[in-house]
Amino acid sequence: MKTDVLDTAVLRTELRLFRREPGALFWMLAFPTLLLVILGSIPSFREADPSFDGLRPVDAYVPVAVLLGLTVGGLQGMPQVLTGYRERGILRRMSATPVRPAALLTAQMVVCGGAALGSALLAVAVGRLAFDVSLPEQPLGYLLALLLAVLAALSLGAVLSALSRTTKIAGAIGSAALFPAMFCAGVWLPVQAMPDLLARIVGWTPFGAAAQALNEAAAGDWPDWSHLAVLVAWTALLTAAASRWFRWE
Amino acid sequence: MSVIEVTDLRKSYGGRPVVDGVSFTVEEGEIFGVLGPNGAGKTTTVECVGGLRVPDAGRVRVTGLDPVADHRRVAEVLGAQLQRSELQPKLTVREALELYAAFYPRPADWRPLAERLDLAPMLDTRFARLSGGQKQRLFVALALVGAPRVVVLDELTTGLDPRARRETWQLIEDIRAGGVTVLLVTHFMEEAQRLCDRIAVIDRGRVAALDTPAGLIRRSAGATVISFTPSAPLDEADLRALPQLASVDLKDARVTLSGTDETVNAVITLLARTRVTAHQLRVTDTTLDDAFLDLTETTA
Numbered sequence: 001m002k003t004d005v006l007d008t009a010v011l012r013t014e015l016r017l018f019r020r021e022p023g024a025l026f027w028m029l030a031f032p033t034l035l036l037v038i039l040g041s042i043p044s045f046r047e048a049d050p051s052f053d054g055l056r057p058v059d060a061y062v063p064v065a066v067l068l069g070l071t072v073g074g075l076q077g078m079p080q081v082l083t084g085y086r087e088r089g090i091l092r093r094m095s096a097t098p099v100r101p102a103a104l105l106t107a108q109m110v111v112c113g114g115a116a117l118g119s120a121l122l123a124v125a126v127g128r129l130a131f132d133v134s135l136p137e138q139p140l141g142y143l144l145a146l147l148l149a150v151l152a153a154l155s156l157g158a159v160l161s162a163l164s165r166t167t168k169i170a171g172a173i174g175s176a177a178l179f180p181a182m183f184c185a186g187v188w189l190p191v192q193a194m195p196d197l198l199a200r201i202v203g204w205t206p207f208g209a210a211a212q213a214l215n216e217a218a219a220g221d222w223p224d225w226s227h228l229a230v231l232v233a234w235t236a237l238l239t240a241a242a243s244r245w246f247r248w249e
Numbered sequence: 250m251s252v253i254e255v256t257d258l259r260k261s262y263g264g265r266p267v268v269d270g271v272s273f274t275v276e277e278g279e280i281f282g283v284l285g286p287n288g289a290g291k292t293t294t295v296e297c298v299g300g301l302r303v304p305d306a307g308r309v310r311v312t313g314l315d316p317v318a319d320h321r322r323v324a325e326v327l328g329a330q331l332q333r334s335e336l337q338p339k340l341t342v343r344e345a346l347e348l349y350a351a352f353y354p355r356p357a358d359w360r361p362l363a364e365r366l367d368l369a370p371m372l373d374t375r376f377a378r379l380s381g382g383q384k385q386r387l388f389v390a391l392a393l394v395g396a397p398r399v400v401v402l403d404e405l406t407t408g409l410d411p412r413a414r415r416e417t418w419q420l421i422e423d424i425r426a427g428g429v430t431v432l433l434v435t436h437f438m439e440e441a442q443r444l445c446d447r448i449a450v451i452d453r454g455r456v457a458a459l460d461t462p463a464g465l466i467r468r469s470a471g472a473t474v475i476s477f478t479p480s481a482p483l484d485e486a487d488l489r490a491l492p493q494l495a496s497v498d499l500k501d502a503r504v505t506l507s508g509t510d511e512t513v514n515a516v517i518t519l520l521a522r523t524r525v526t527a528h529q530l531r532v533t534d535t536t537l538d539d540a541f542l543d544l545t546e547t548t549a
């Protein structure tokens with residue numbers, strides 16, 4: 001398939017190159033599930049806890065692990081790659097062919113989004129098989145929240161790529177933003193265990209809203225529209241900003 | 250029809266004109282040189298031809314098409330080797346050739362191309378591991394893999410050692426022999442003189458001269474230089490009276506004159522008449538180098 005923004009040859013190439021990046025593979029695909037396994041191996045994490053609404057901490061950490069891969073991919077993976085492609089003139093070289101460099105941007109998004117979904121699937125599967133975490137009781141709502149979260153993470157990554165002139169800057173901004181983002185996703189303290197006010201504030205951020213939507217769907221409710229709306233709003237805002245500021249060279 | 254037509258091209262950066270009214274045409278099958286010092290606006294000019302930059306004013310046509318409005322169709326007939334660009338560091342040579350071949354509707358077979366460019370032994374080498382010369386050859390292959398009618402080569406031989414440079418010259422002649430028109434950007438006189446059918450000398454964004462290499466040399470004031478050590482002093486007034494003389498230089502008993510063939514003949518007559526012998530007599534043509542310095546200095 002060949003359009004200005006999607007080219008299967010470019011997509012295939014980017015997928016192949018992604019598989020050659022052990023760092024990206026580890027942090028996006030393996031690390032979230034590894035963290036879940038480590039935490040789940042602590043006996044107290046497998047006992048019901050009143051501060052987690054009666055869930056076991058390991059139950060609460062599955063959605064966290066689900067969000068972790070896309071957080072790392074959106075903040076560290078994609079911006080580094082795209083900024084490097086611009087810095088090295090790879091986007092420029094592609095502008096001199098009948099295929100537009102936008103095809104490279106799209107391919108990166110598809111690869112990164114795909115890896116984030118794969119990472120999420122792995123976390124859910126390992127949670128189920130190793131720690132007996134029940135599968136989401138509202139699977140459609142869960143999937144919808146997850147897809148919106150992936151889109152928000154990709155648009156955030158696109159904005160970082162647009163704002164960073166060099167890979168060094170992209171690396172610095174990415175790491176600076178990674179910790180707040182992981183906090184909002186609940187890596188240190190799952191949102192269920194956060195004080196009410198904090199949870200409400202975090203709910204306005206993309207990853208906080210995603211975490212709450214995933215928790216609701218896991219418990220069997222349709223995710224609250226306000227969380228989904230926060231995700232959609234962030235995606236729209238960030239996409240507009242990225243397309244306004246992104247430079248091909 | 251000309252393959253490339255550029256009329257009164259203008260481009261400014263930050264209010265500073267970088268290309269300031271450049272015009273030229275390139276005919277089918279030509280090797281057309283764009284020669285000029287660093288910062289003259291050569292890259293800006295040819296990247297406007299390739300549709301990579303949008304001109305502020307002027308008209309550019311490649312096989313009759315506008316490179317900005319008709320980007321895809323121009324990119325299908327024009328292959329480019331850019332001055333500053335790279336590929337994904339972990340992409341192998343084979344993957345790069347396959348990928349770029351997939352971009353074009355009727356690509357050339359990349360295998361013979363890789364063979365011709367000595368890339369065959371390194372098909373599985375990643376881009377980041379290639380030497381400078383190997384990267385250049387890969388970029389030439391990528392410029393040709395779409396079977397273009399025109400290639401733009403921007404400072405292709407800069408950074409290559411003399412042997413690799415000579416091999417590249419042969420390659421450029423082969424490209425033209427294959428029916429492809431070549432737009433060659435360079436700041437090496439020898440390269441332009443040796444390869445180009447016509448040359449546009451660009452200086453500070455303007456075309457200082459446009460001619461064949463021989464024509465450019467003929468234009469320069471002192472096209473021929475004659476030097477010798479006379480056996481007896483010559484009258485300086487006699488020397489200054491020589492026809493078509495461009496310059497006289499008397500240093501350490503050696504006489505150096507520049508002018509035309511007519512000056513040379515008159516010097517020989519003068520020597521015979523005064524019975525002076527010329528030791529270590531040398532007559533040399535000016536090179537494109539001198540002509541170039543002449544051209545870019547007079548506009549200073």
Ligand SMILES: Nc1ncnc2c1ncn2[C@@H]1O[C@H](COP(=O)(O)OP(=O)(O)O)[C@@H](O)[C@H]1O
Nearest residue numbers: 262263267285286287288289290291292293294
């Ligand atoms: N994108 C750009 N932004 C600002 N200045 C530029 C840009 N591209 C080129 N220039 C300036 O324009 C001048 C001509 O550049 P260039 O066309 O690359 O010259 P050449 O290829 O002859 O060395 C240089 O002074 C360069 O700094």
Ligand SMILES: [Mg+2]
Nearest residue numbers: 291292332404
């Ligand atoms: Mg240049």
